[in-house]
Amino acid sequence: MDKSFKINSRLGKLNILILFLILFTGFIEVKAQSDDEKMLKAIYDTSLLNGKSYKWLDHLSNQIGGRLSGSYNAEKAVKYTKDELEELGLDKVWLQPVMVPKWVRGAKEFAYIESAPGNTTTVPICALGGSVATPAGGLKAEVVEVQNFDELATLGREKIQGKIVFYNRPMQADLIQTFRAYGGCVDQRYKGAEKAIQYGAVGVLVRSVNLRLDDLPHTGSMSYGDTPVSKRIPAAAISTNGAELLSSMLKLDPTTQFFFAQHCKQLKDVESYNVIGEIRGSTYPNKIMVVGGHLDSWDLGDGAHDDGAGVVQSMEVLRLFKETGYKPKHTIRVVLFMNEENGLRGGKKYAKVAKEKGENHVFALESDAGGFTPRGFSFDCSQENFKKVESWRKLFKPYLIHFFEKGGSGADIGPLKGDNVLCGLRPDSQRYFDHHHAANDTFEHVNKRELELGAATMTSLVYLFDKYEVIQSKKLEK
The missing domain is CATH 3.50.30.30 (Glucose Oxidase; domain 1)
Incomplete structure (x- = not known):
């Protein structure tokens, strides 16, 4: 057998191996996409058919009402949301003290x-x-x-x-x-x-x-x-x-x-709380992914859009994981921030404590743009992480989620900025400022289906980042 025949034979075997690897890799990618499609469908189905976000918002809006920092209603909201998180059977639920301004109208x-x-x-x-x-x-x-x-x-x-x-x-x-x-x-x-x-x-x-x-x-x-x-x-x-x-x-x-x-009158600062609950990660318990909204609101309406919607959607993310049986690799933490409206003290306090404890927050998602139809997300992140996000567009397309752009994230998660991914849910905003900080920011102006779609959309993004992970600098990984 001549030398050239042996070389051609080896090349042929190598080409077959390469072709097999390409086909196998393609099969793995197709299967992963199929698994992700099934998971997103389960998330959306559960939110739309068996969601709790609207019921929670009903109570926050109609049984408690406007939740100005330092007010009695804000205290009631802290207790209610803590109790509801504990009912979900999370691994841990706690209150984080924070001093807030007390201004009365x-x-x-x-x-x-x-x-x-x-x-x-x-x-x-x-x-x-x-x-x-x-x-x-x-x-x-x-x-x-x-x-x-x-x-x-x-x-x-x-x-x-x-x-x-x-x-x-x-x-x-x-x-x-x-x-x-x-x-x-x-x-x-x-x-x-x-x-x-x-x-x-x-x-x-x-x-x-x-x-x-x-x-x-x-x-x-x-x-x-x-x-x-x-x-x-x-x-x-x-x-x-x-x-x-x-x-x-x-x-x-x-x-x-x-x-x-x-x-109106400005009184002395009083103690209030951020409300926090978490599911501990199965693989990376020391890498934390946050979802949140702000629990306080202005006092003219009941704060249904700003930001009761973001509060209940964030709570629903953890509930949907438990309902669908998904066990996150990272620690998923919901934070209901106090005092976004007139001080941002809850967001600053949370970031300060996280830094003091040396916690590694790899991802944070905030919902604070109303409970309207979700359109997508804006991301404050590296180009590498944004490319990862863009690869998921096809998964969100069936749900009419199309807006994926780099930009701002949210006020309360802003102090967490570092070598991580910060993002904000972006609902349709055309009617948001009709209600923003006004007496008509009330429960009847929130559509149940739109609210539930937003909760499912948030959960889907958290799931994808949990599964495929945030790209971090080696020095920050733990």
């Missing part, structure tokens, strides 16, 4: 526009979270309308002193990503009073951060910066219809006056 606010002595039109307002009260008899002054802080500076103290500054910059309606529109105008709510004080203003009105025209004022957090308490001025949100009316009347008569009375 007091009696309902009242306001009117006065075009002439005795000629008044009432308009809906609400105090911004953290604001001081007006004088006991209320506050009445002329109004200066501005769009931004640059315009405020241009007018200067001469034209602002002794007046109420009215910030009337609306959300940018042509932005499809409504959170970008929100980010483009929320500075006037948060820093508006601090800036206006510098020019001698006696009060602040802020157009509600809302895309539609309605009679619902939207509250939210605000800051005075380093301004001494004695120099702080009252700040309130005015409904979008009220803002349109006030702006029109100021154009007709710049001497138009505005009256408002609010009775």
Whole structure:
């Protein structure tokens, strides 16, 4: 047998081996995909046919209500969610103490526009979270309308002193990503009073951060910066219809006056809790994957979308794993954060304790964008991990989940940022700001099916990252 024949024979055997390996690898990949498809179907089926998220939300919203940090309702929510997590038979459930601010609204606010002595039109307002009260008899002054802080500076103290500054910059309606529109105008709510004080203003009105025209004022957090308490001025949100009316009347008569009375008060900090439960990992117990939302809410509504939905969806992730019989390789931990709305102290405390304990958080997922139809996720992660995510698109396609983009994650999990994956659930956001921080953020505005789809979508992503693992730097792996 000649030499060339032997070489060709060996090459032929090698090619057959390579072909076999390719076919075998392909078979393994197809089987893995088939297994994942079955698991996702089991997750979605269980959530839609035997879910608990809607029942939990019903109780949080209708039996407890708005859960402002430091309030009695917030205490009730802590107890309720801890009890429900314990009912799931998790490996561990506990409370993590955290000091939170206690701001109270007091009696309902009242306001009117006065075009002439005795000629008044009432308009809906609400105090911004953290604001001081007006004088006991209320506050009445002329109004200066501005769009931004640059315009405020241009007018200067001469034209602002002794007046109420009215910030009337609306959300940018042509932005499809409504959170970008929100980010483009929320500075006037948060820093508006601090800036206006510098020019001698006696009060602040802020157009509600809302895309539609309605009679619902939207509250939210605000800051005075380093301004001494004695120099702080009252700040309130005015409904979008009220803002349109006030702006029109100021154009007709710049001497138009505005009256408002609010009775809010900042009290001493009080102790509250993050509520935490976990399923211990079977293979990597010291690698922690977090799902969470914030348990506190504003007080005007019952906080169903912001963020009762995120709370119950996160709880449901652990329940769905137990119901489907899936045993995670990593420790899966649900964290219900306290005080996202006016301080972020729960998120900061959780990250601080995790660092002190040397815990390795490889993944964190937050739901804090409402209980609407899920569209996908945004990821704060390495390109390597994002490529992994993109390979899972076909698994989510049957559930109409298509949005996978790099970007932000969530406020409460932000302090955990490191060599890990942080991501946020991204529901359809077109109606979110109709309810955000307003009196109509209530249970009847949450669709049961949409809420349950969101819970299943979160669980599916956690399952995939648990199975295929987060790519971490070697130095951080444990």
